[in-house]
Amino acid sequence: MRIGSLHQFTEHHRYYAFRDFSLSAVDRKMLGLIYQSMIGAFAAGLYHLLYQQVADDRVGYSELEPQRKLLLGLGLEMNERGRQELVNQASRLEAVGLLQVTRLGVPDNDDVVYEYEVVKPLAPDEFFGSPHLALLLRDKVGKHSVIALRESFYAKEADELAGAELARENISVPFYELFRLNTQGFDPELEQALTEVAPARQPTPKPAQTETAGIQYGEIIMRFPRNSGNRAFVERLRGNDEAIAQLNYVAYKYSLTVVDLCRLLDEDDVFSAGGELLLDELQLRGNQLYRQDRKRKDERQRIYGRMEAVKAESGRNDAGIDDMPEEVAVQAEFYMDVPAQLAGRCDIHQYNMLMRNEPHTRFIARFFPGAVPEWLIRVFEVIDHNYRLQGAVINVLIHYVLGLNDSQRVTKTYIDAVASNMLVKGVDSFERAVGYVREQVKLEEDKERRRESGGAASAAPRRNGGAGASAAKGRRKPLIPIMPEAQSGAPLTAEEMEEIRRMARKLDGKST
Template sequence: MHQFTEHHRYYTFRDFAMSALDRKMLALIYQPMIGAFAIGLYELLYQQTAEDRIGYSPLSPQRKLFLGLGMDMNERGRQELIDQCSRLEAVGLLQCARLGLTDNDDFVYEYEMAKPLMPDEFFSNPHLTMLLRDKVGKYAVISLREAFYAKEADELAGAQDLQRESLTMPFYELFRLNAYAVDQELDQALAEVAPVRAVTPKPQMETAGIQYAEIITRFPRNSVNRKYVERLRGDEEQLAQLNYAAYKYNLSVVDLCRLLDEDDIFNSRGELMYDELQLRANQMYRQGRKRTEERERVIGRVAAADTAAAVDQGSEETPDEVGVLEEFYMDVPMALQGRCDIHQYNMLMRNEPHTRFIARFFPGAVPEWLIRVFEVIDLNYKLSGPVINVLIHYVLGVNDAQRVTKTYIDAVASNMLMKRVDTYEKAIGYVKEQMKLEQERGSRRESGYAGAGDSRKRTGGRATGQSAARGSRRKMDVVQEMPKGPEMSPEELAELYRLAQSFDGK
């Protein structure tokens, strides 16, 4: 409040003049939404510049506004003026800014006025239409909208379906300009005397909402980059880039000022090096995230120690055990076989804290790096205790030493998070699905290896036959005498003759 008094100076800016339609919009549409006092303030600010001109008003103390509105020049009056300005800002009729003067450490307030919306633009804005409905009612909104339109004749109701022929004369068919006679003096003079600001498109990307005044008031006065930061006041594009970087990497105004004060953020011409700014903002974001995660883990350790102490003292009751259905049973790993049966193991996996459950897989102390990995999963990833136990069963209960790596455990936990595995039952289903996929991949590999072995056998057989054929040219193999079997009886010999005659057809 000490920086917004009747002694501080102000000026207004507008680049439009109000028509009868604009005044009707103010009286019938905006006034029911924000009140007559705010509309009176708008009219007073509008009159600071002559009716037949656009641009800036002279610098004047804000005492002129207090007296023009009949307000007391005290803290209550200042708060009332701020509230009315906020109403105008909320509906898009006013934009306020505070300019810091470096010479005398003073502030100048800027009131930039905006033209009332046309009826089509206003009623196509859902927020403003809903606010007007809440103030005057649904049927009044319909009546007000009809009051701003003159209806067309009944004969032209379907004019869009009729054949339309344009009769408008284009500019260059009627006028001829001397394009070779460029008057540079005229262009320069028009640019110098133009009081209207250059219209810049509003940035469409997300923004942190940090204004230039917030940056310059927190920026060190003796900094080498101070002169470059002061140039940002009129550069909307670079301010939009700064706001986007602050929004992207969750930077505060202090963090942004710290980045702008570093070396090599501006080049020799005073231009912002946006890529370098993004790189350093990313580093600050990662460092801040790392500190936040470490702080969460420390707080989690302290809370766990307090809980354990309270349980040891008997001040808290032991939580009730949750039963496990047989359809969600998992086999006992090889490391725990003989120490517990399948029912006991699944009850432990469902109800025991992960710090105690993981200790059962090791004869001595649990490796420190493994404790840290599951601490991150517990305190930073926010996986529930039973889900972490199922994860421990999956990565430690399978006889595959290659799985016990930090990268693999983190990848499995991340995959669980992506698949929204947040209950014990979902975790069991996830593990069974993964084990089934691994079995299918293993069977496909084994079948592939067997097929390769058969092909090698077939190739070897052909090679052996070819070698034997080449050897037969050199030496004939001797046919060994076959051993004689038992002699056939006359009945069997007669039966064979009969079969041979039937085959021969005689």
């Protein structure tokens, strides 16, 4: 409770209590064993005193009364020392989330009214799931006592059921299977009556449950450096549910841990000069960290894949046996034509058997007379270890990008795009991969056919229509007439040639 001057908080100021719950047996046990150990018996007594201002079988508001009643109920003196003690104990309740105090100003009057909103204690799961509360309890009673207290709230399952693997089936009856409501419509009189008797203060609606990283403010501030320049800004996040929700959204979006989030909050330009959290800048840096972590993870997966392949190869060599998986036959309807690079080296049956059963590292080597380019090996290594495409699907992909004799397709970008398209379309078997390739080839042929037919149709009007056809298309540049070639006729005589020369000299100014 933040009170600037105790003259603003006296026994003459009025107050009222509000609560919208009733304590259960578990709640009372939480107050007696857990909360009282952290805040003390005096603060717990203040909580019960405020709770009892409203009848136990009701919820809502208490009567407006002077704070003298609170001081007398707690055995405090009517002086500055007693009021300060009341402020301190109320602050303890506020710190652990059991009380919220609001100062209300009365219009046209200098008097104020204090509202004490009593908050329900957390359930055992929620309490021990809050790191800052659990750590405070550990500091007060010790680690072993915390473990014993948590066990005291749970009734253990029978050993016969706990150790067995049982099939769970929900046999509960839904509401509309047992009850039938009157379908004539709603009763306007009942709706109006319920609205009139409804309390003026409605409970605050809970926000919609969204995916979150579940990081609490206590976890952030406990790991944040004390000598950081952003320490003061991070401390302001306490009680700011919106900012904490934004941090959890960024952490969930980019798979950040508490340590990663603290590292980002410690960087420059994450907070404005006024201490406001810059969400766009935080997301940008979180994305950079996410991409770096993903790149390192992909590299580790490829290295581990190489190591496993080497171990498996050495194991087969040491055992002297061939542990190759059993070959799978290919049906004739899924045969692919032998590419030009392998024509004459194998027939269509052998080629499809190799494509169906051979590892991609050996299959791709058959398309090159020497060594396979290093960049091509890395591209298919990523597809194998990171994209997790099956070996037969990768071989079909190799056939598609290398076996169709189109040099424009042998690029890293194109290969990665085709592999990504296969993943999106769920190509997870040899047969589906063959169907995908045939579909793509057919689409390309149709596109080429339309292009050729469109080119022929556009060329005809240019030959026949001339400027009129171009004008019909609405071309922007004007057509410039070209001097037609003169038709060949009889040769010029000597007199005509001399007349032409004389006219030329006259135009040049050499003669008159």
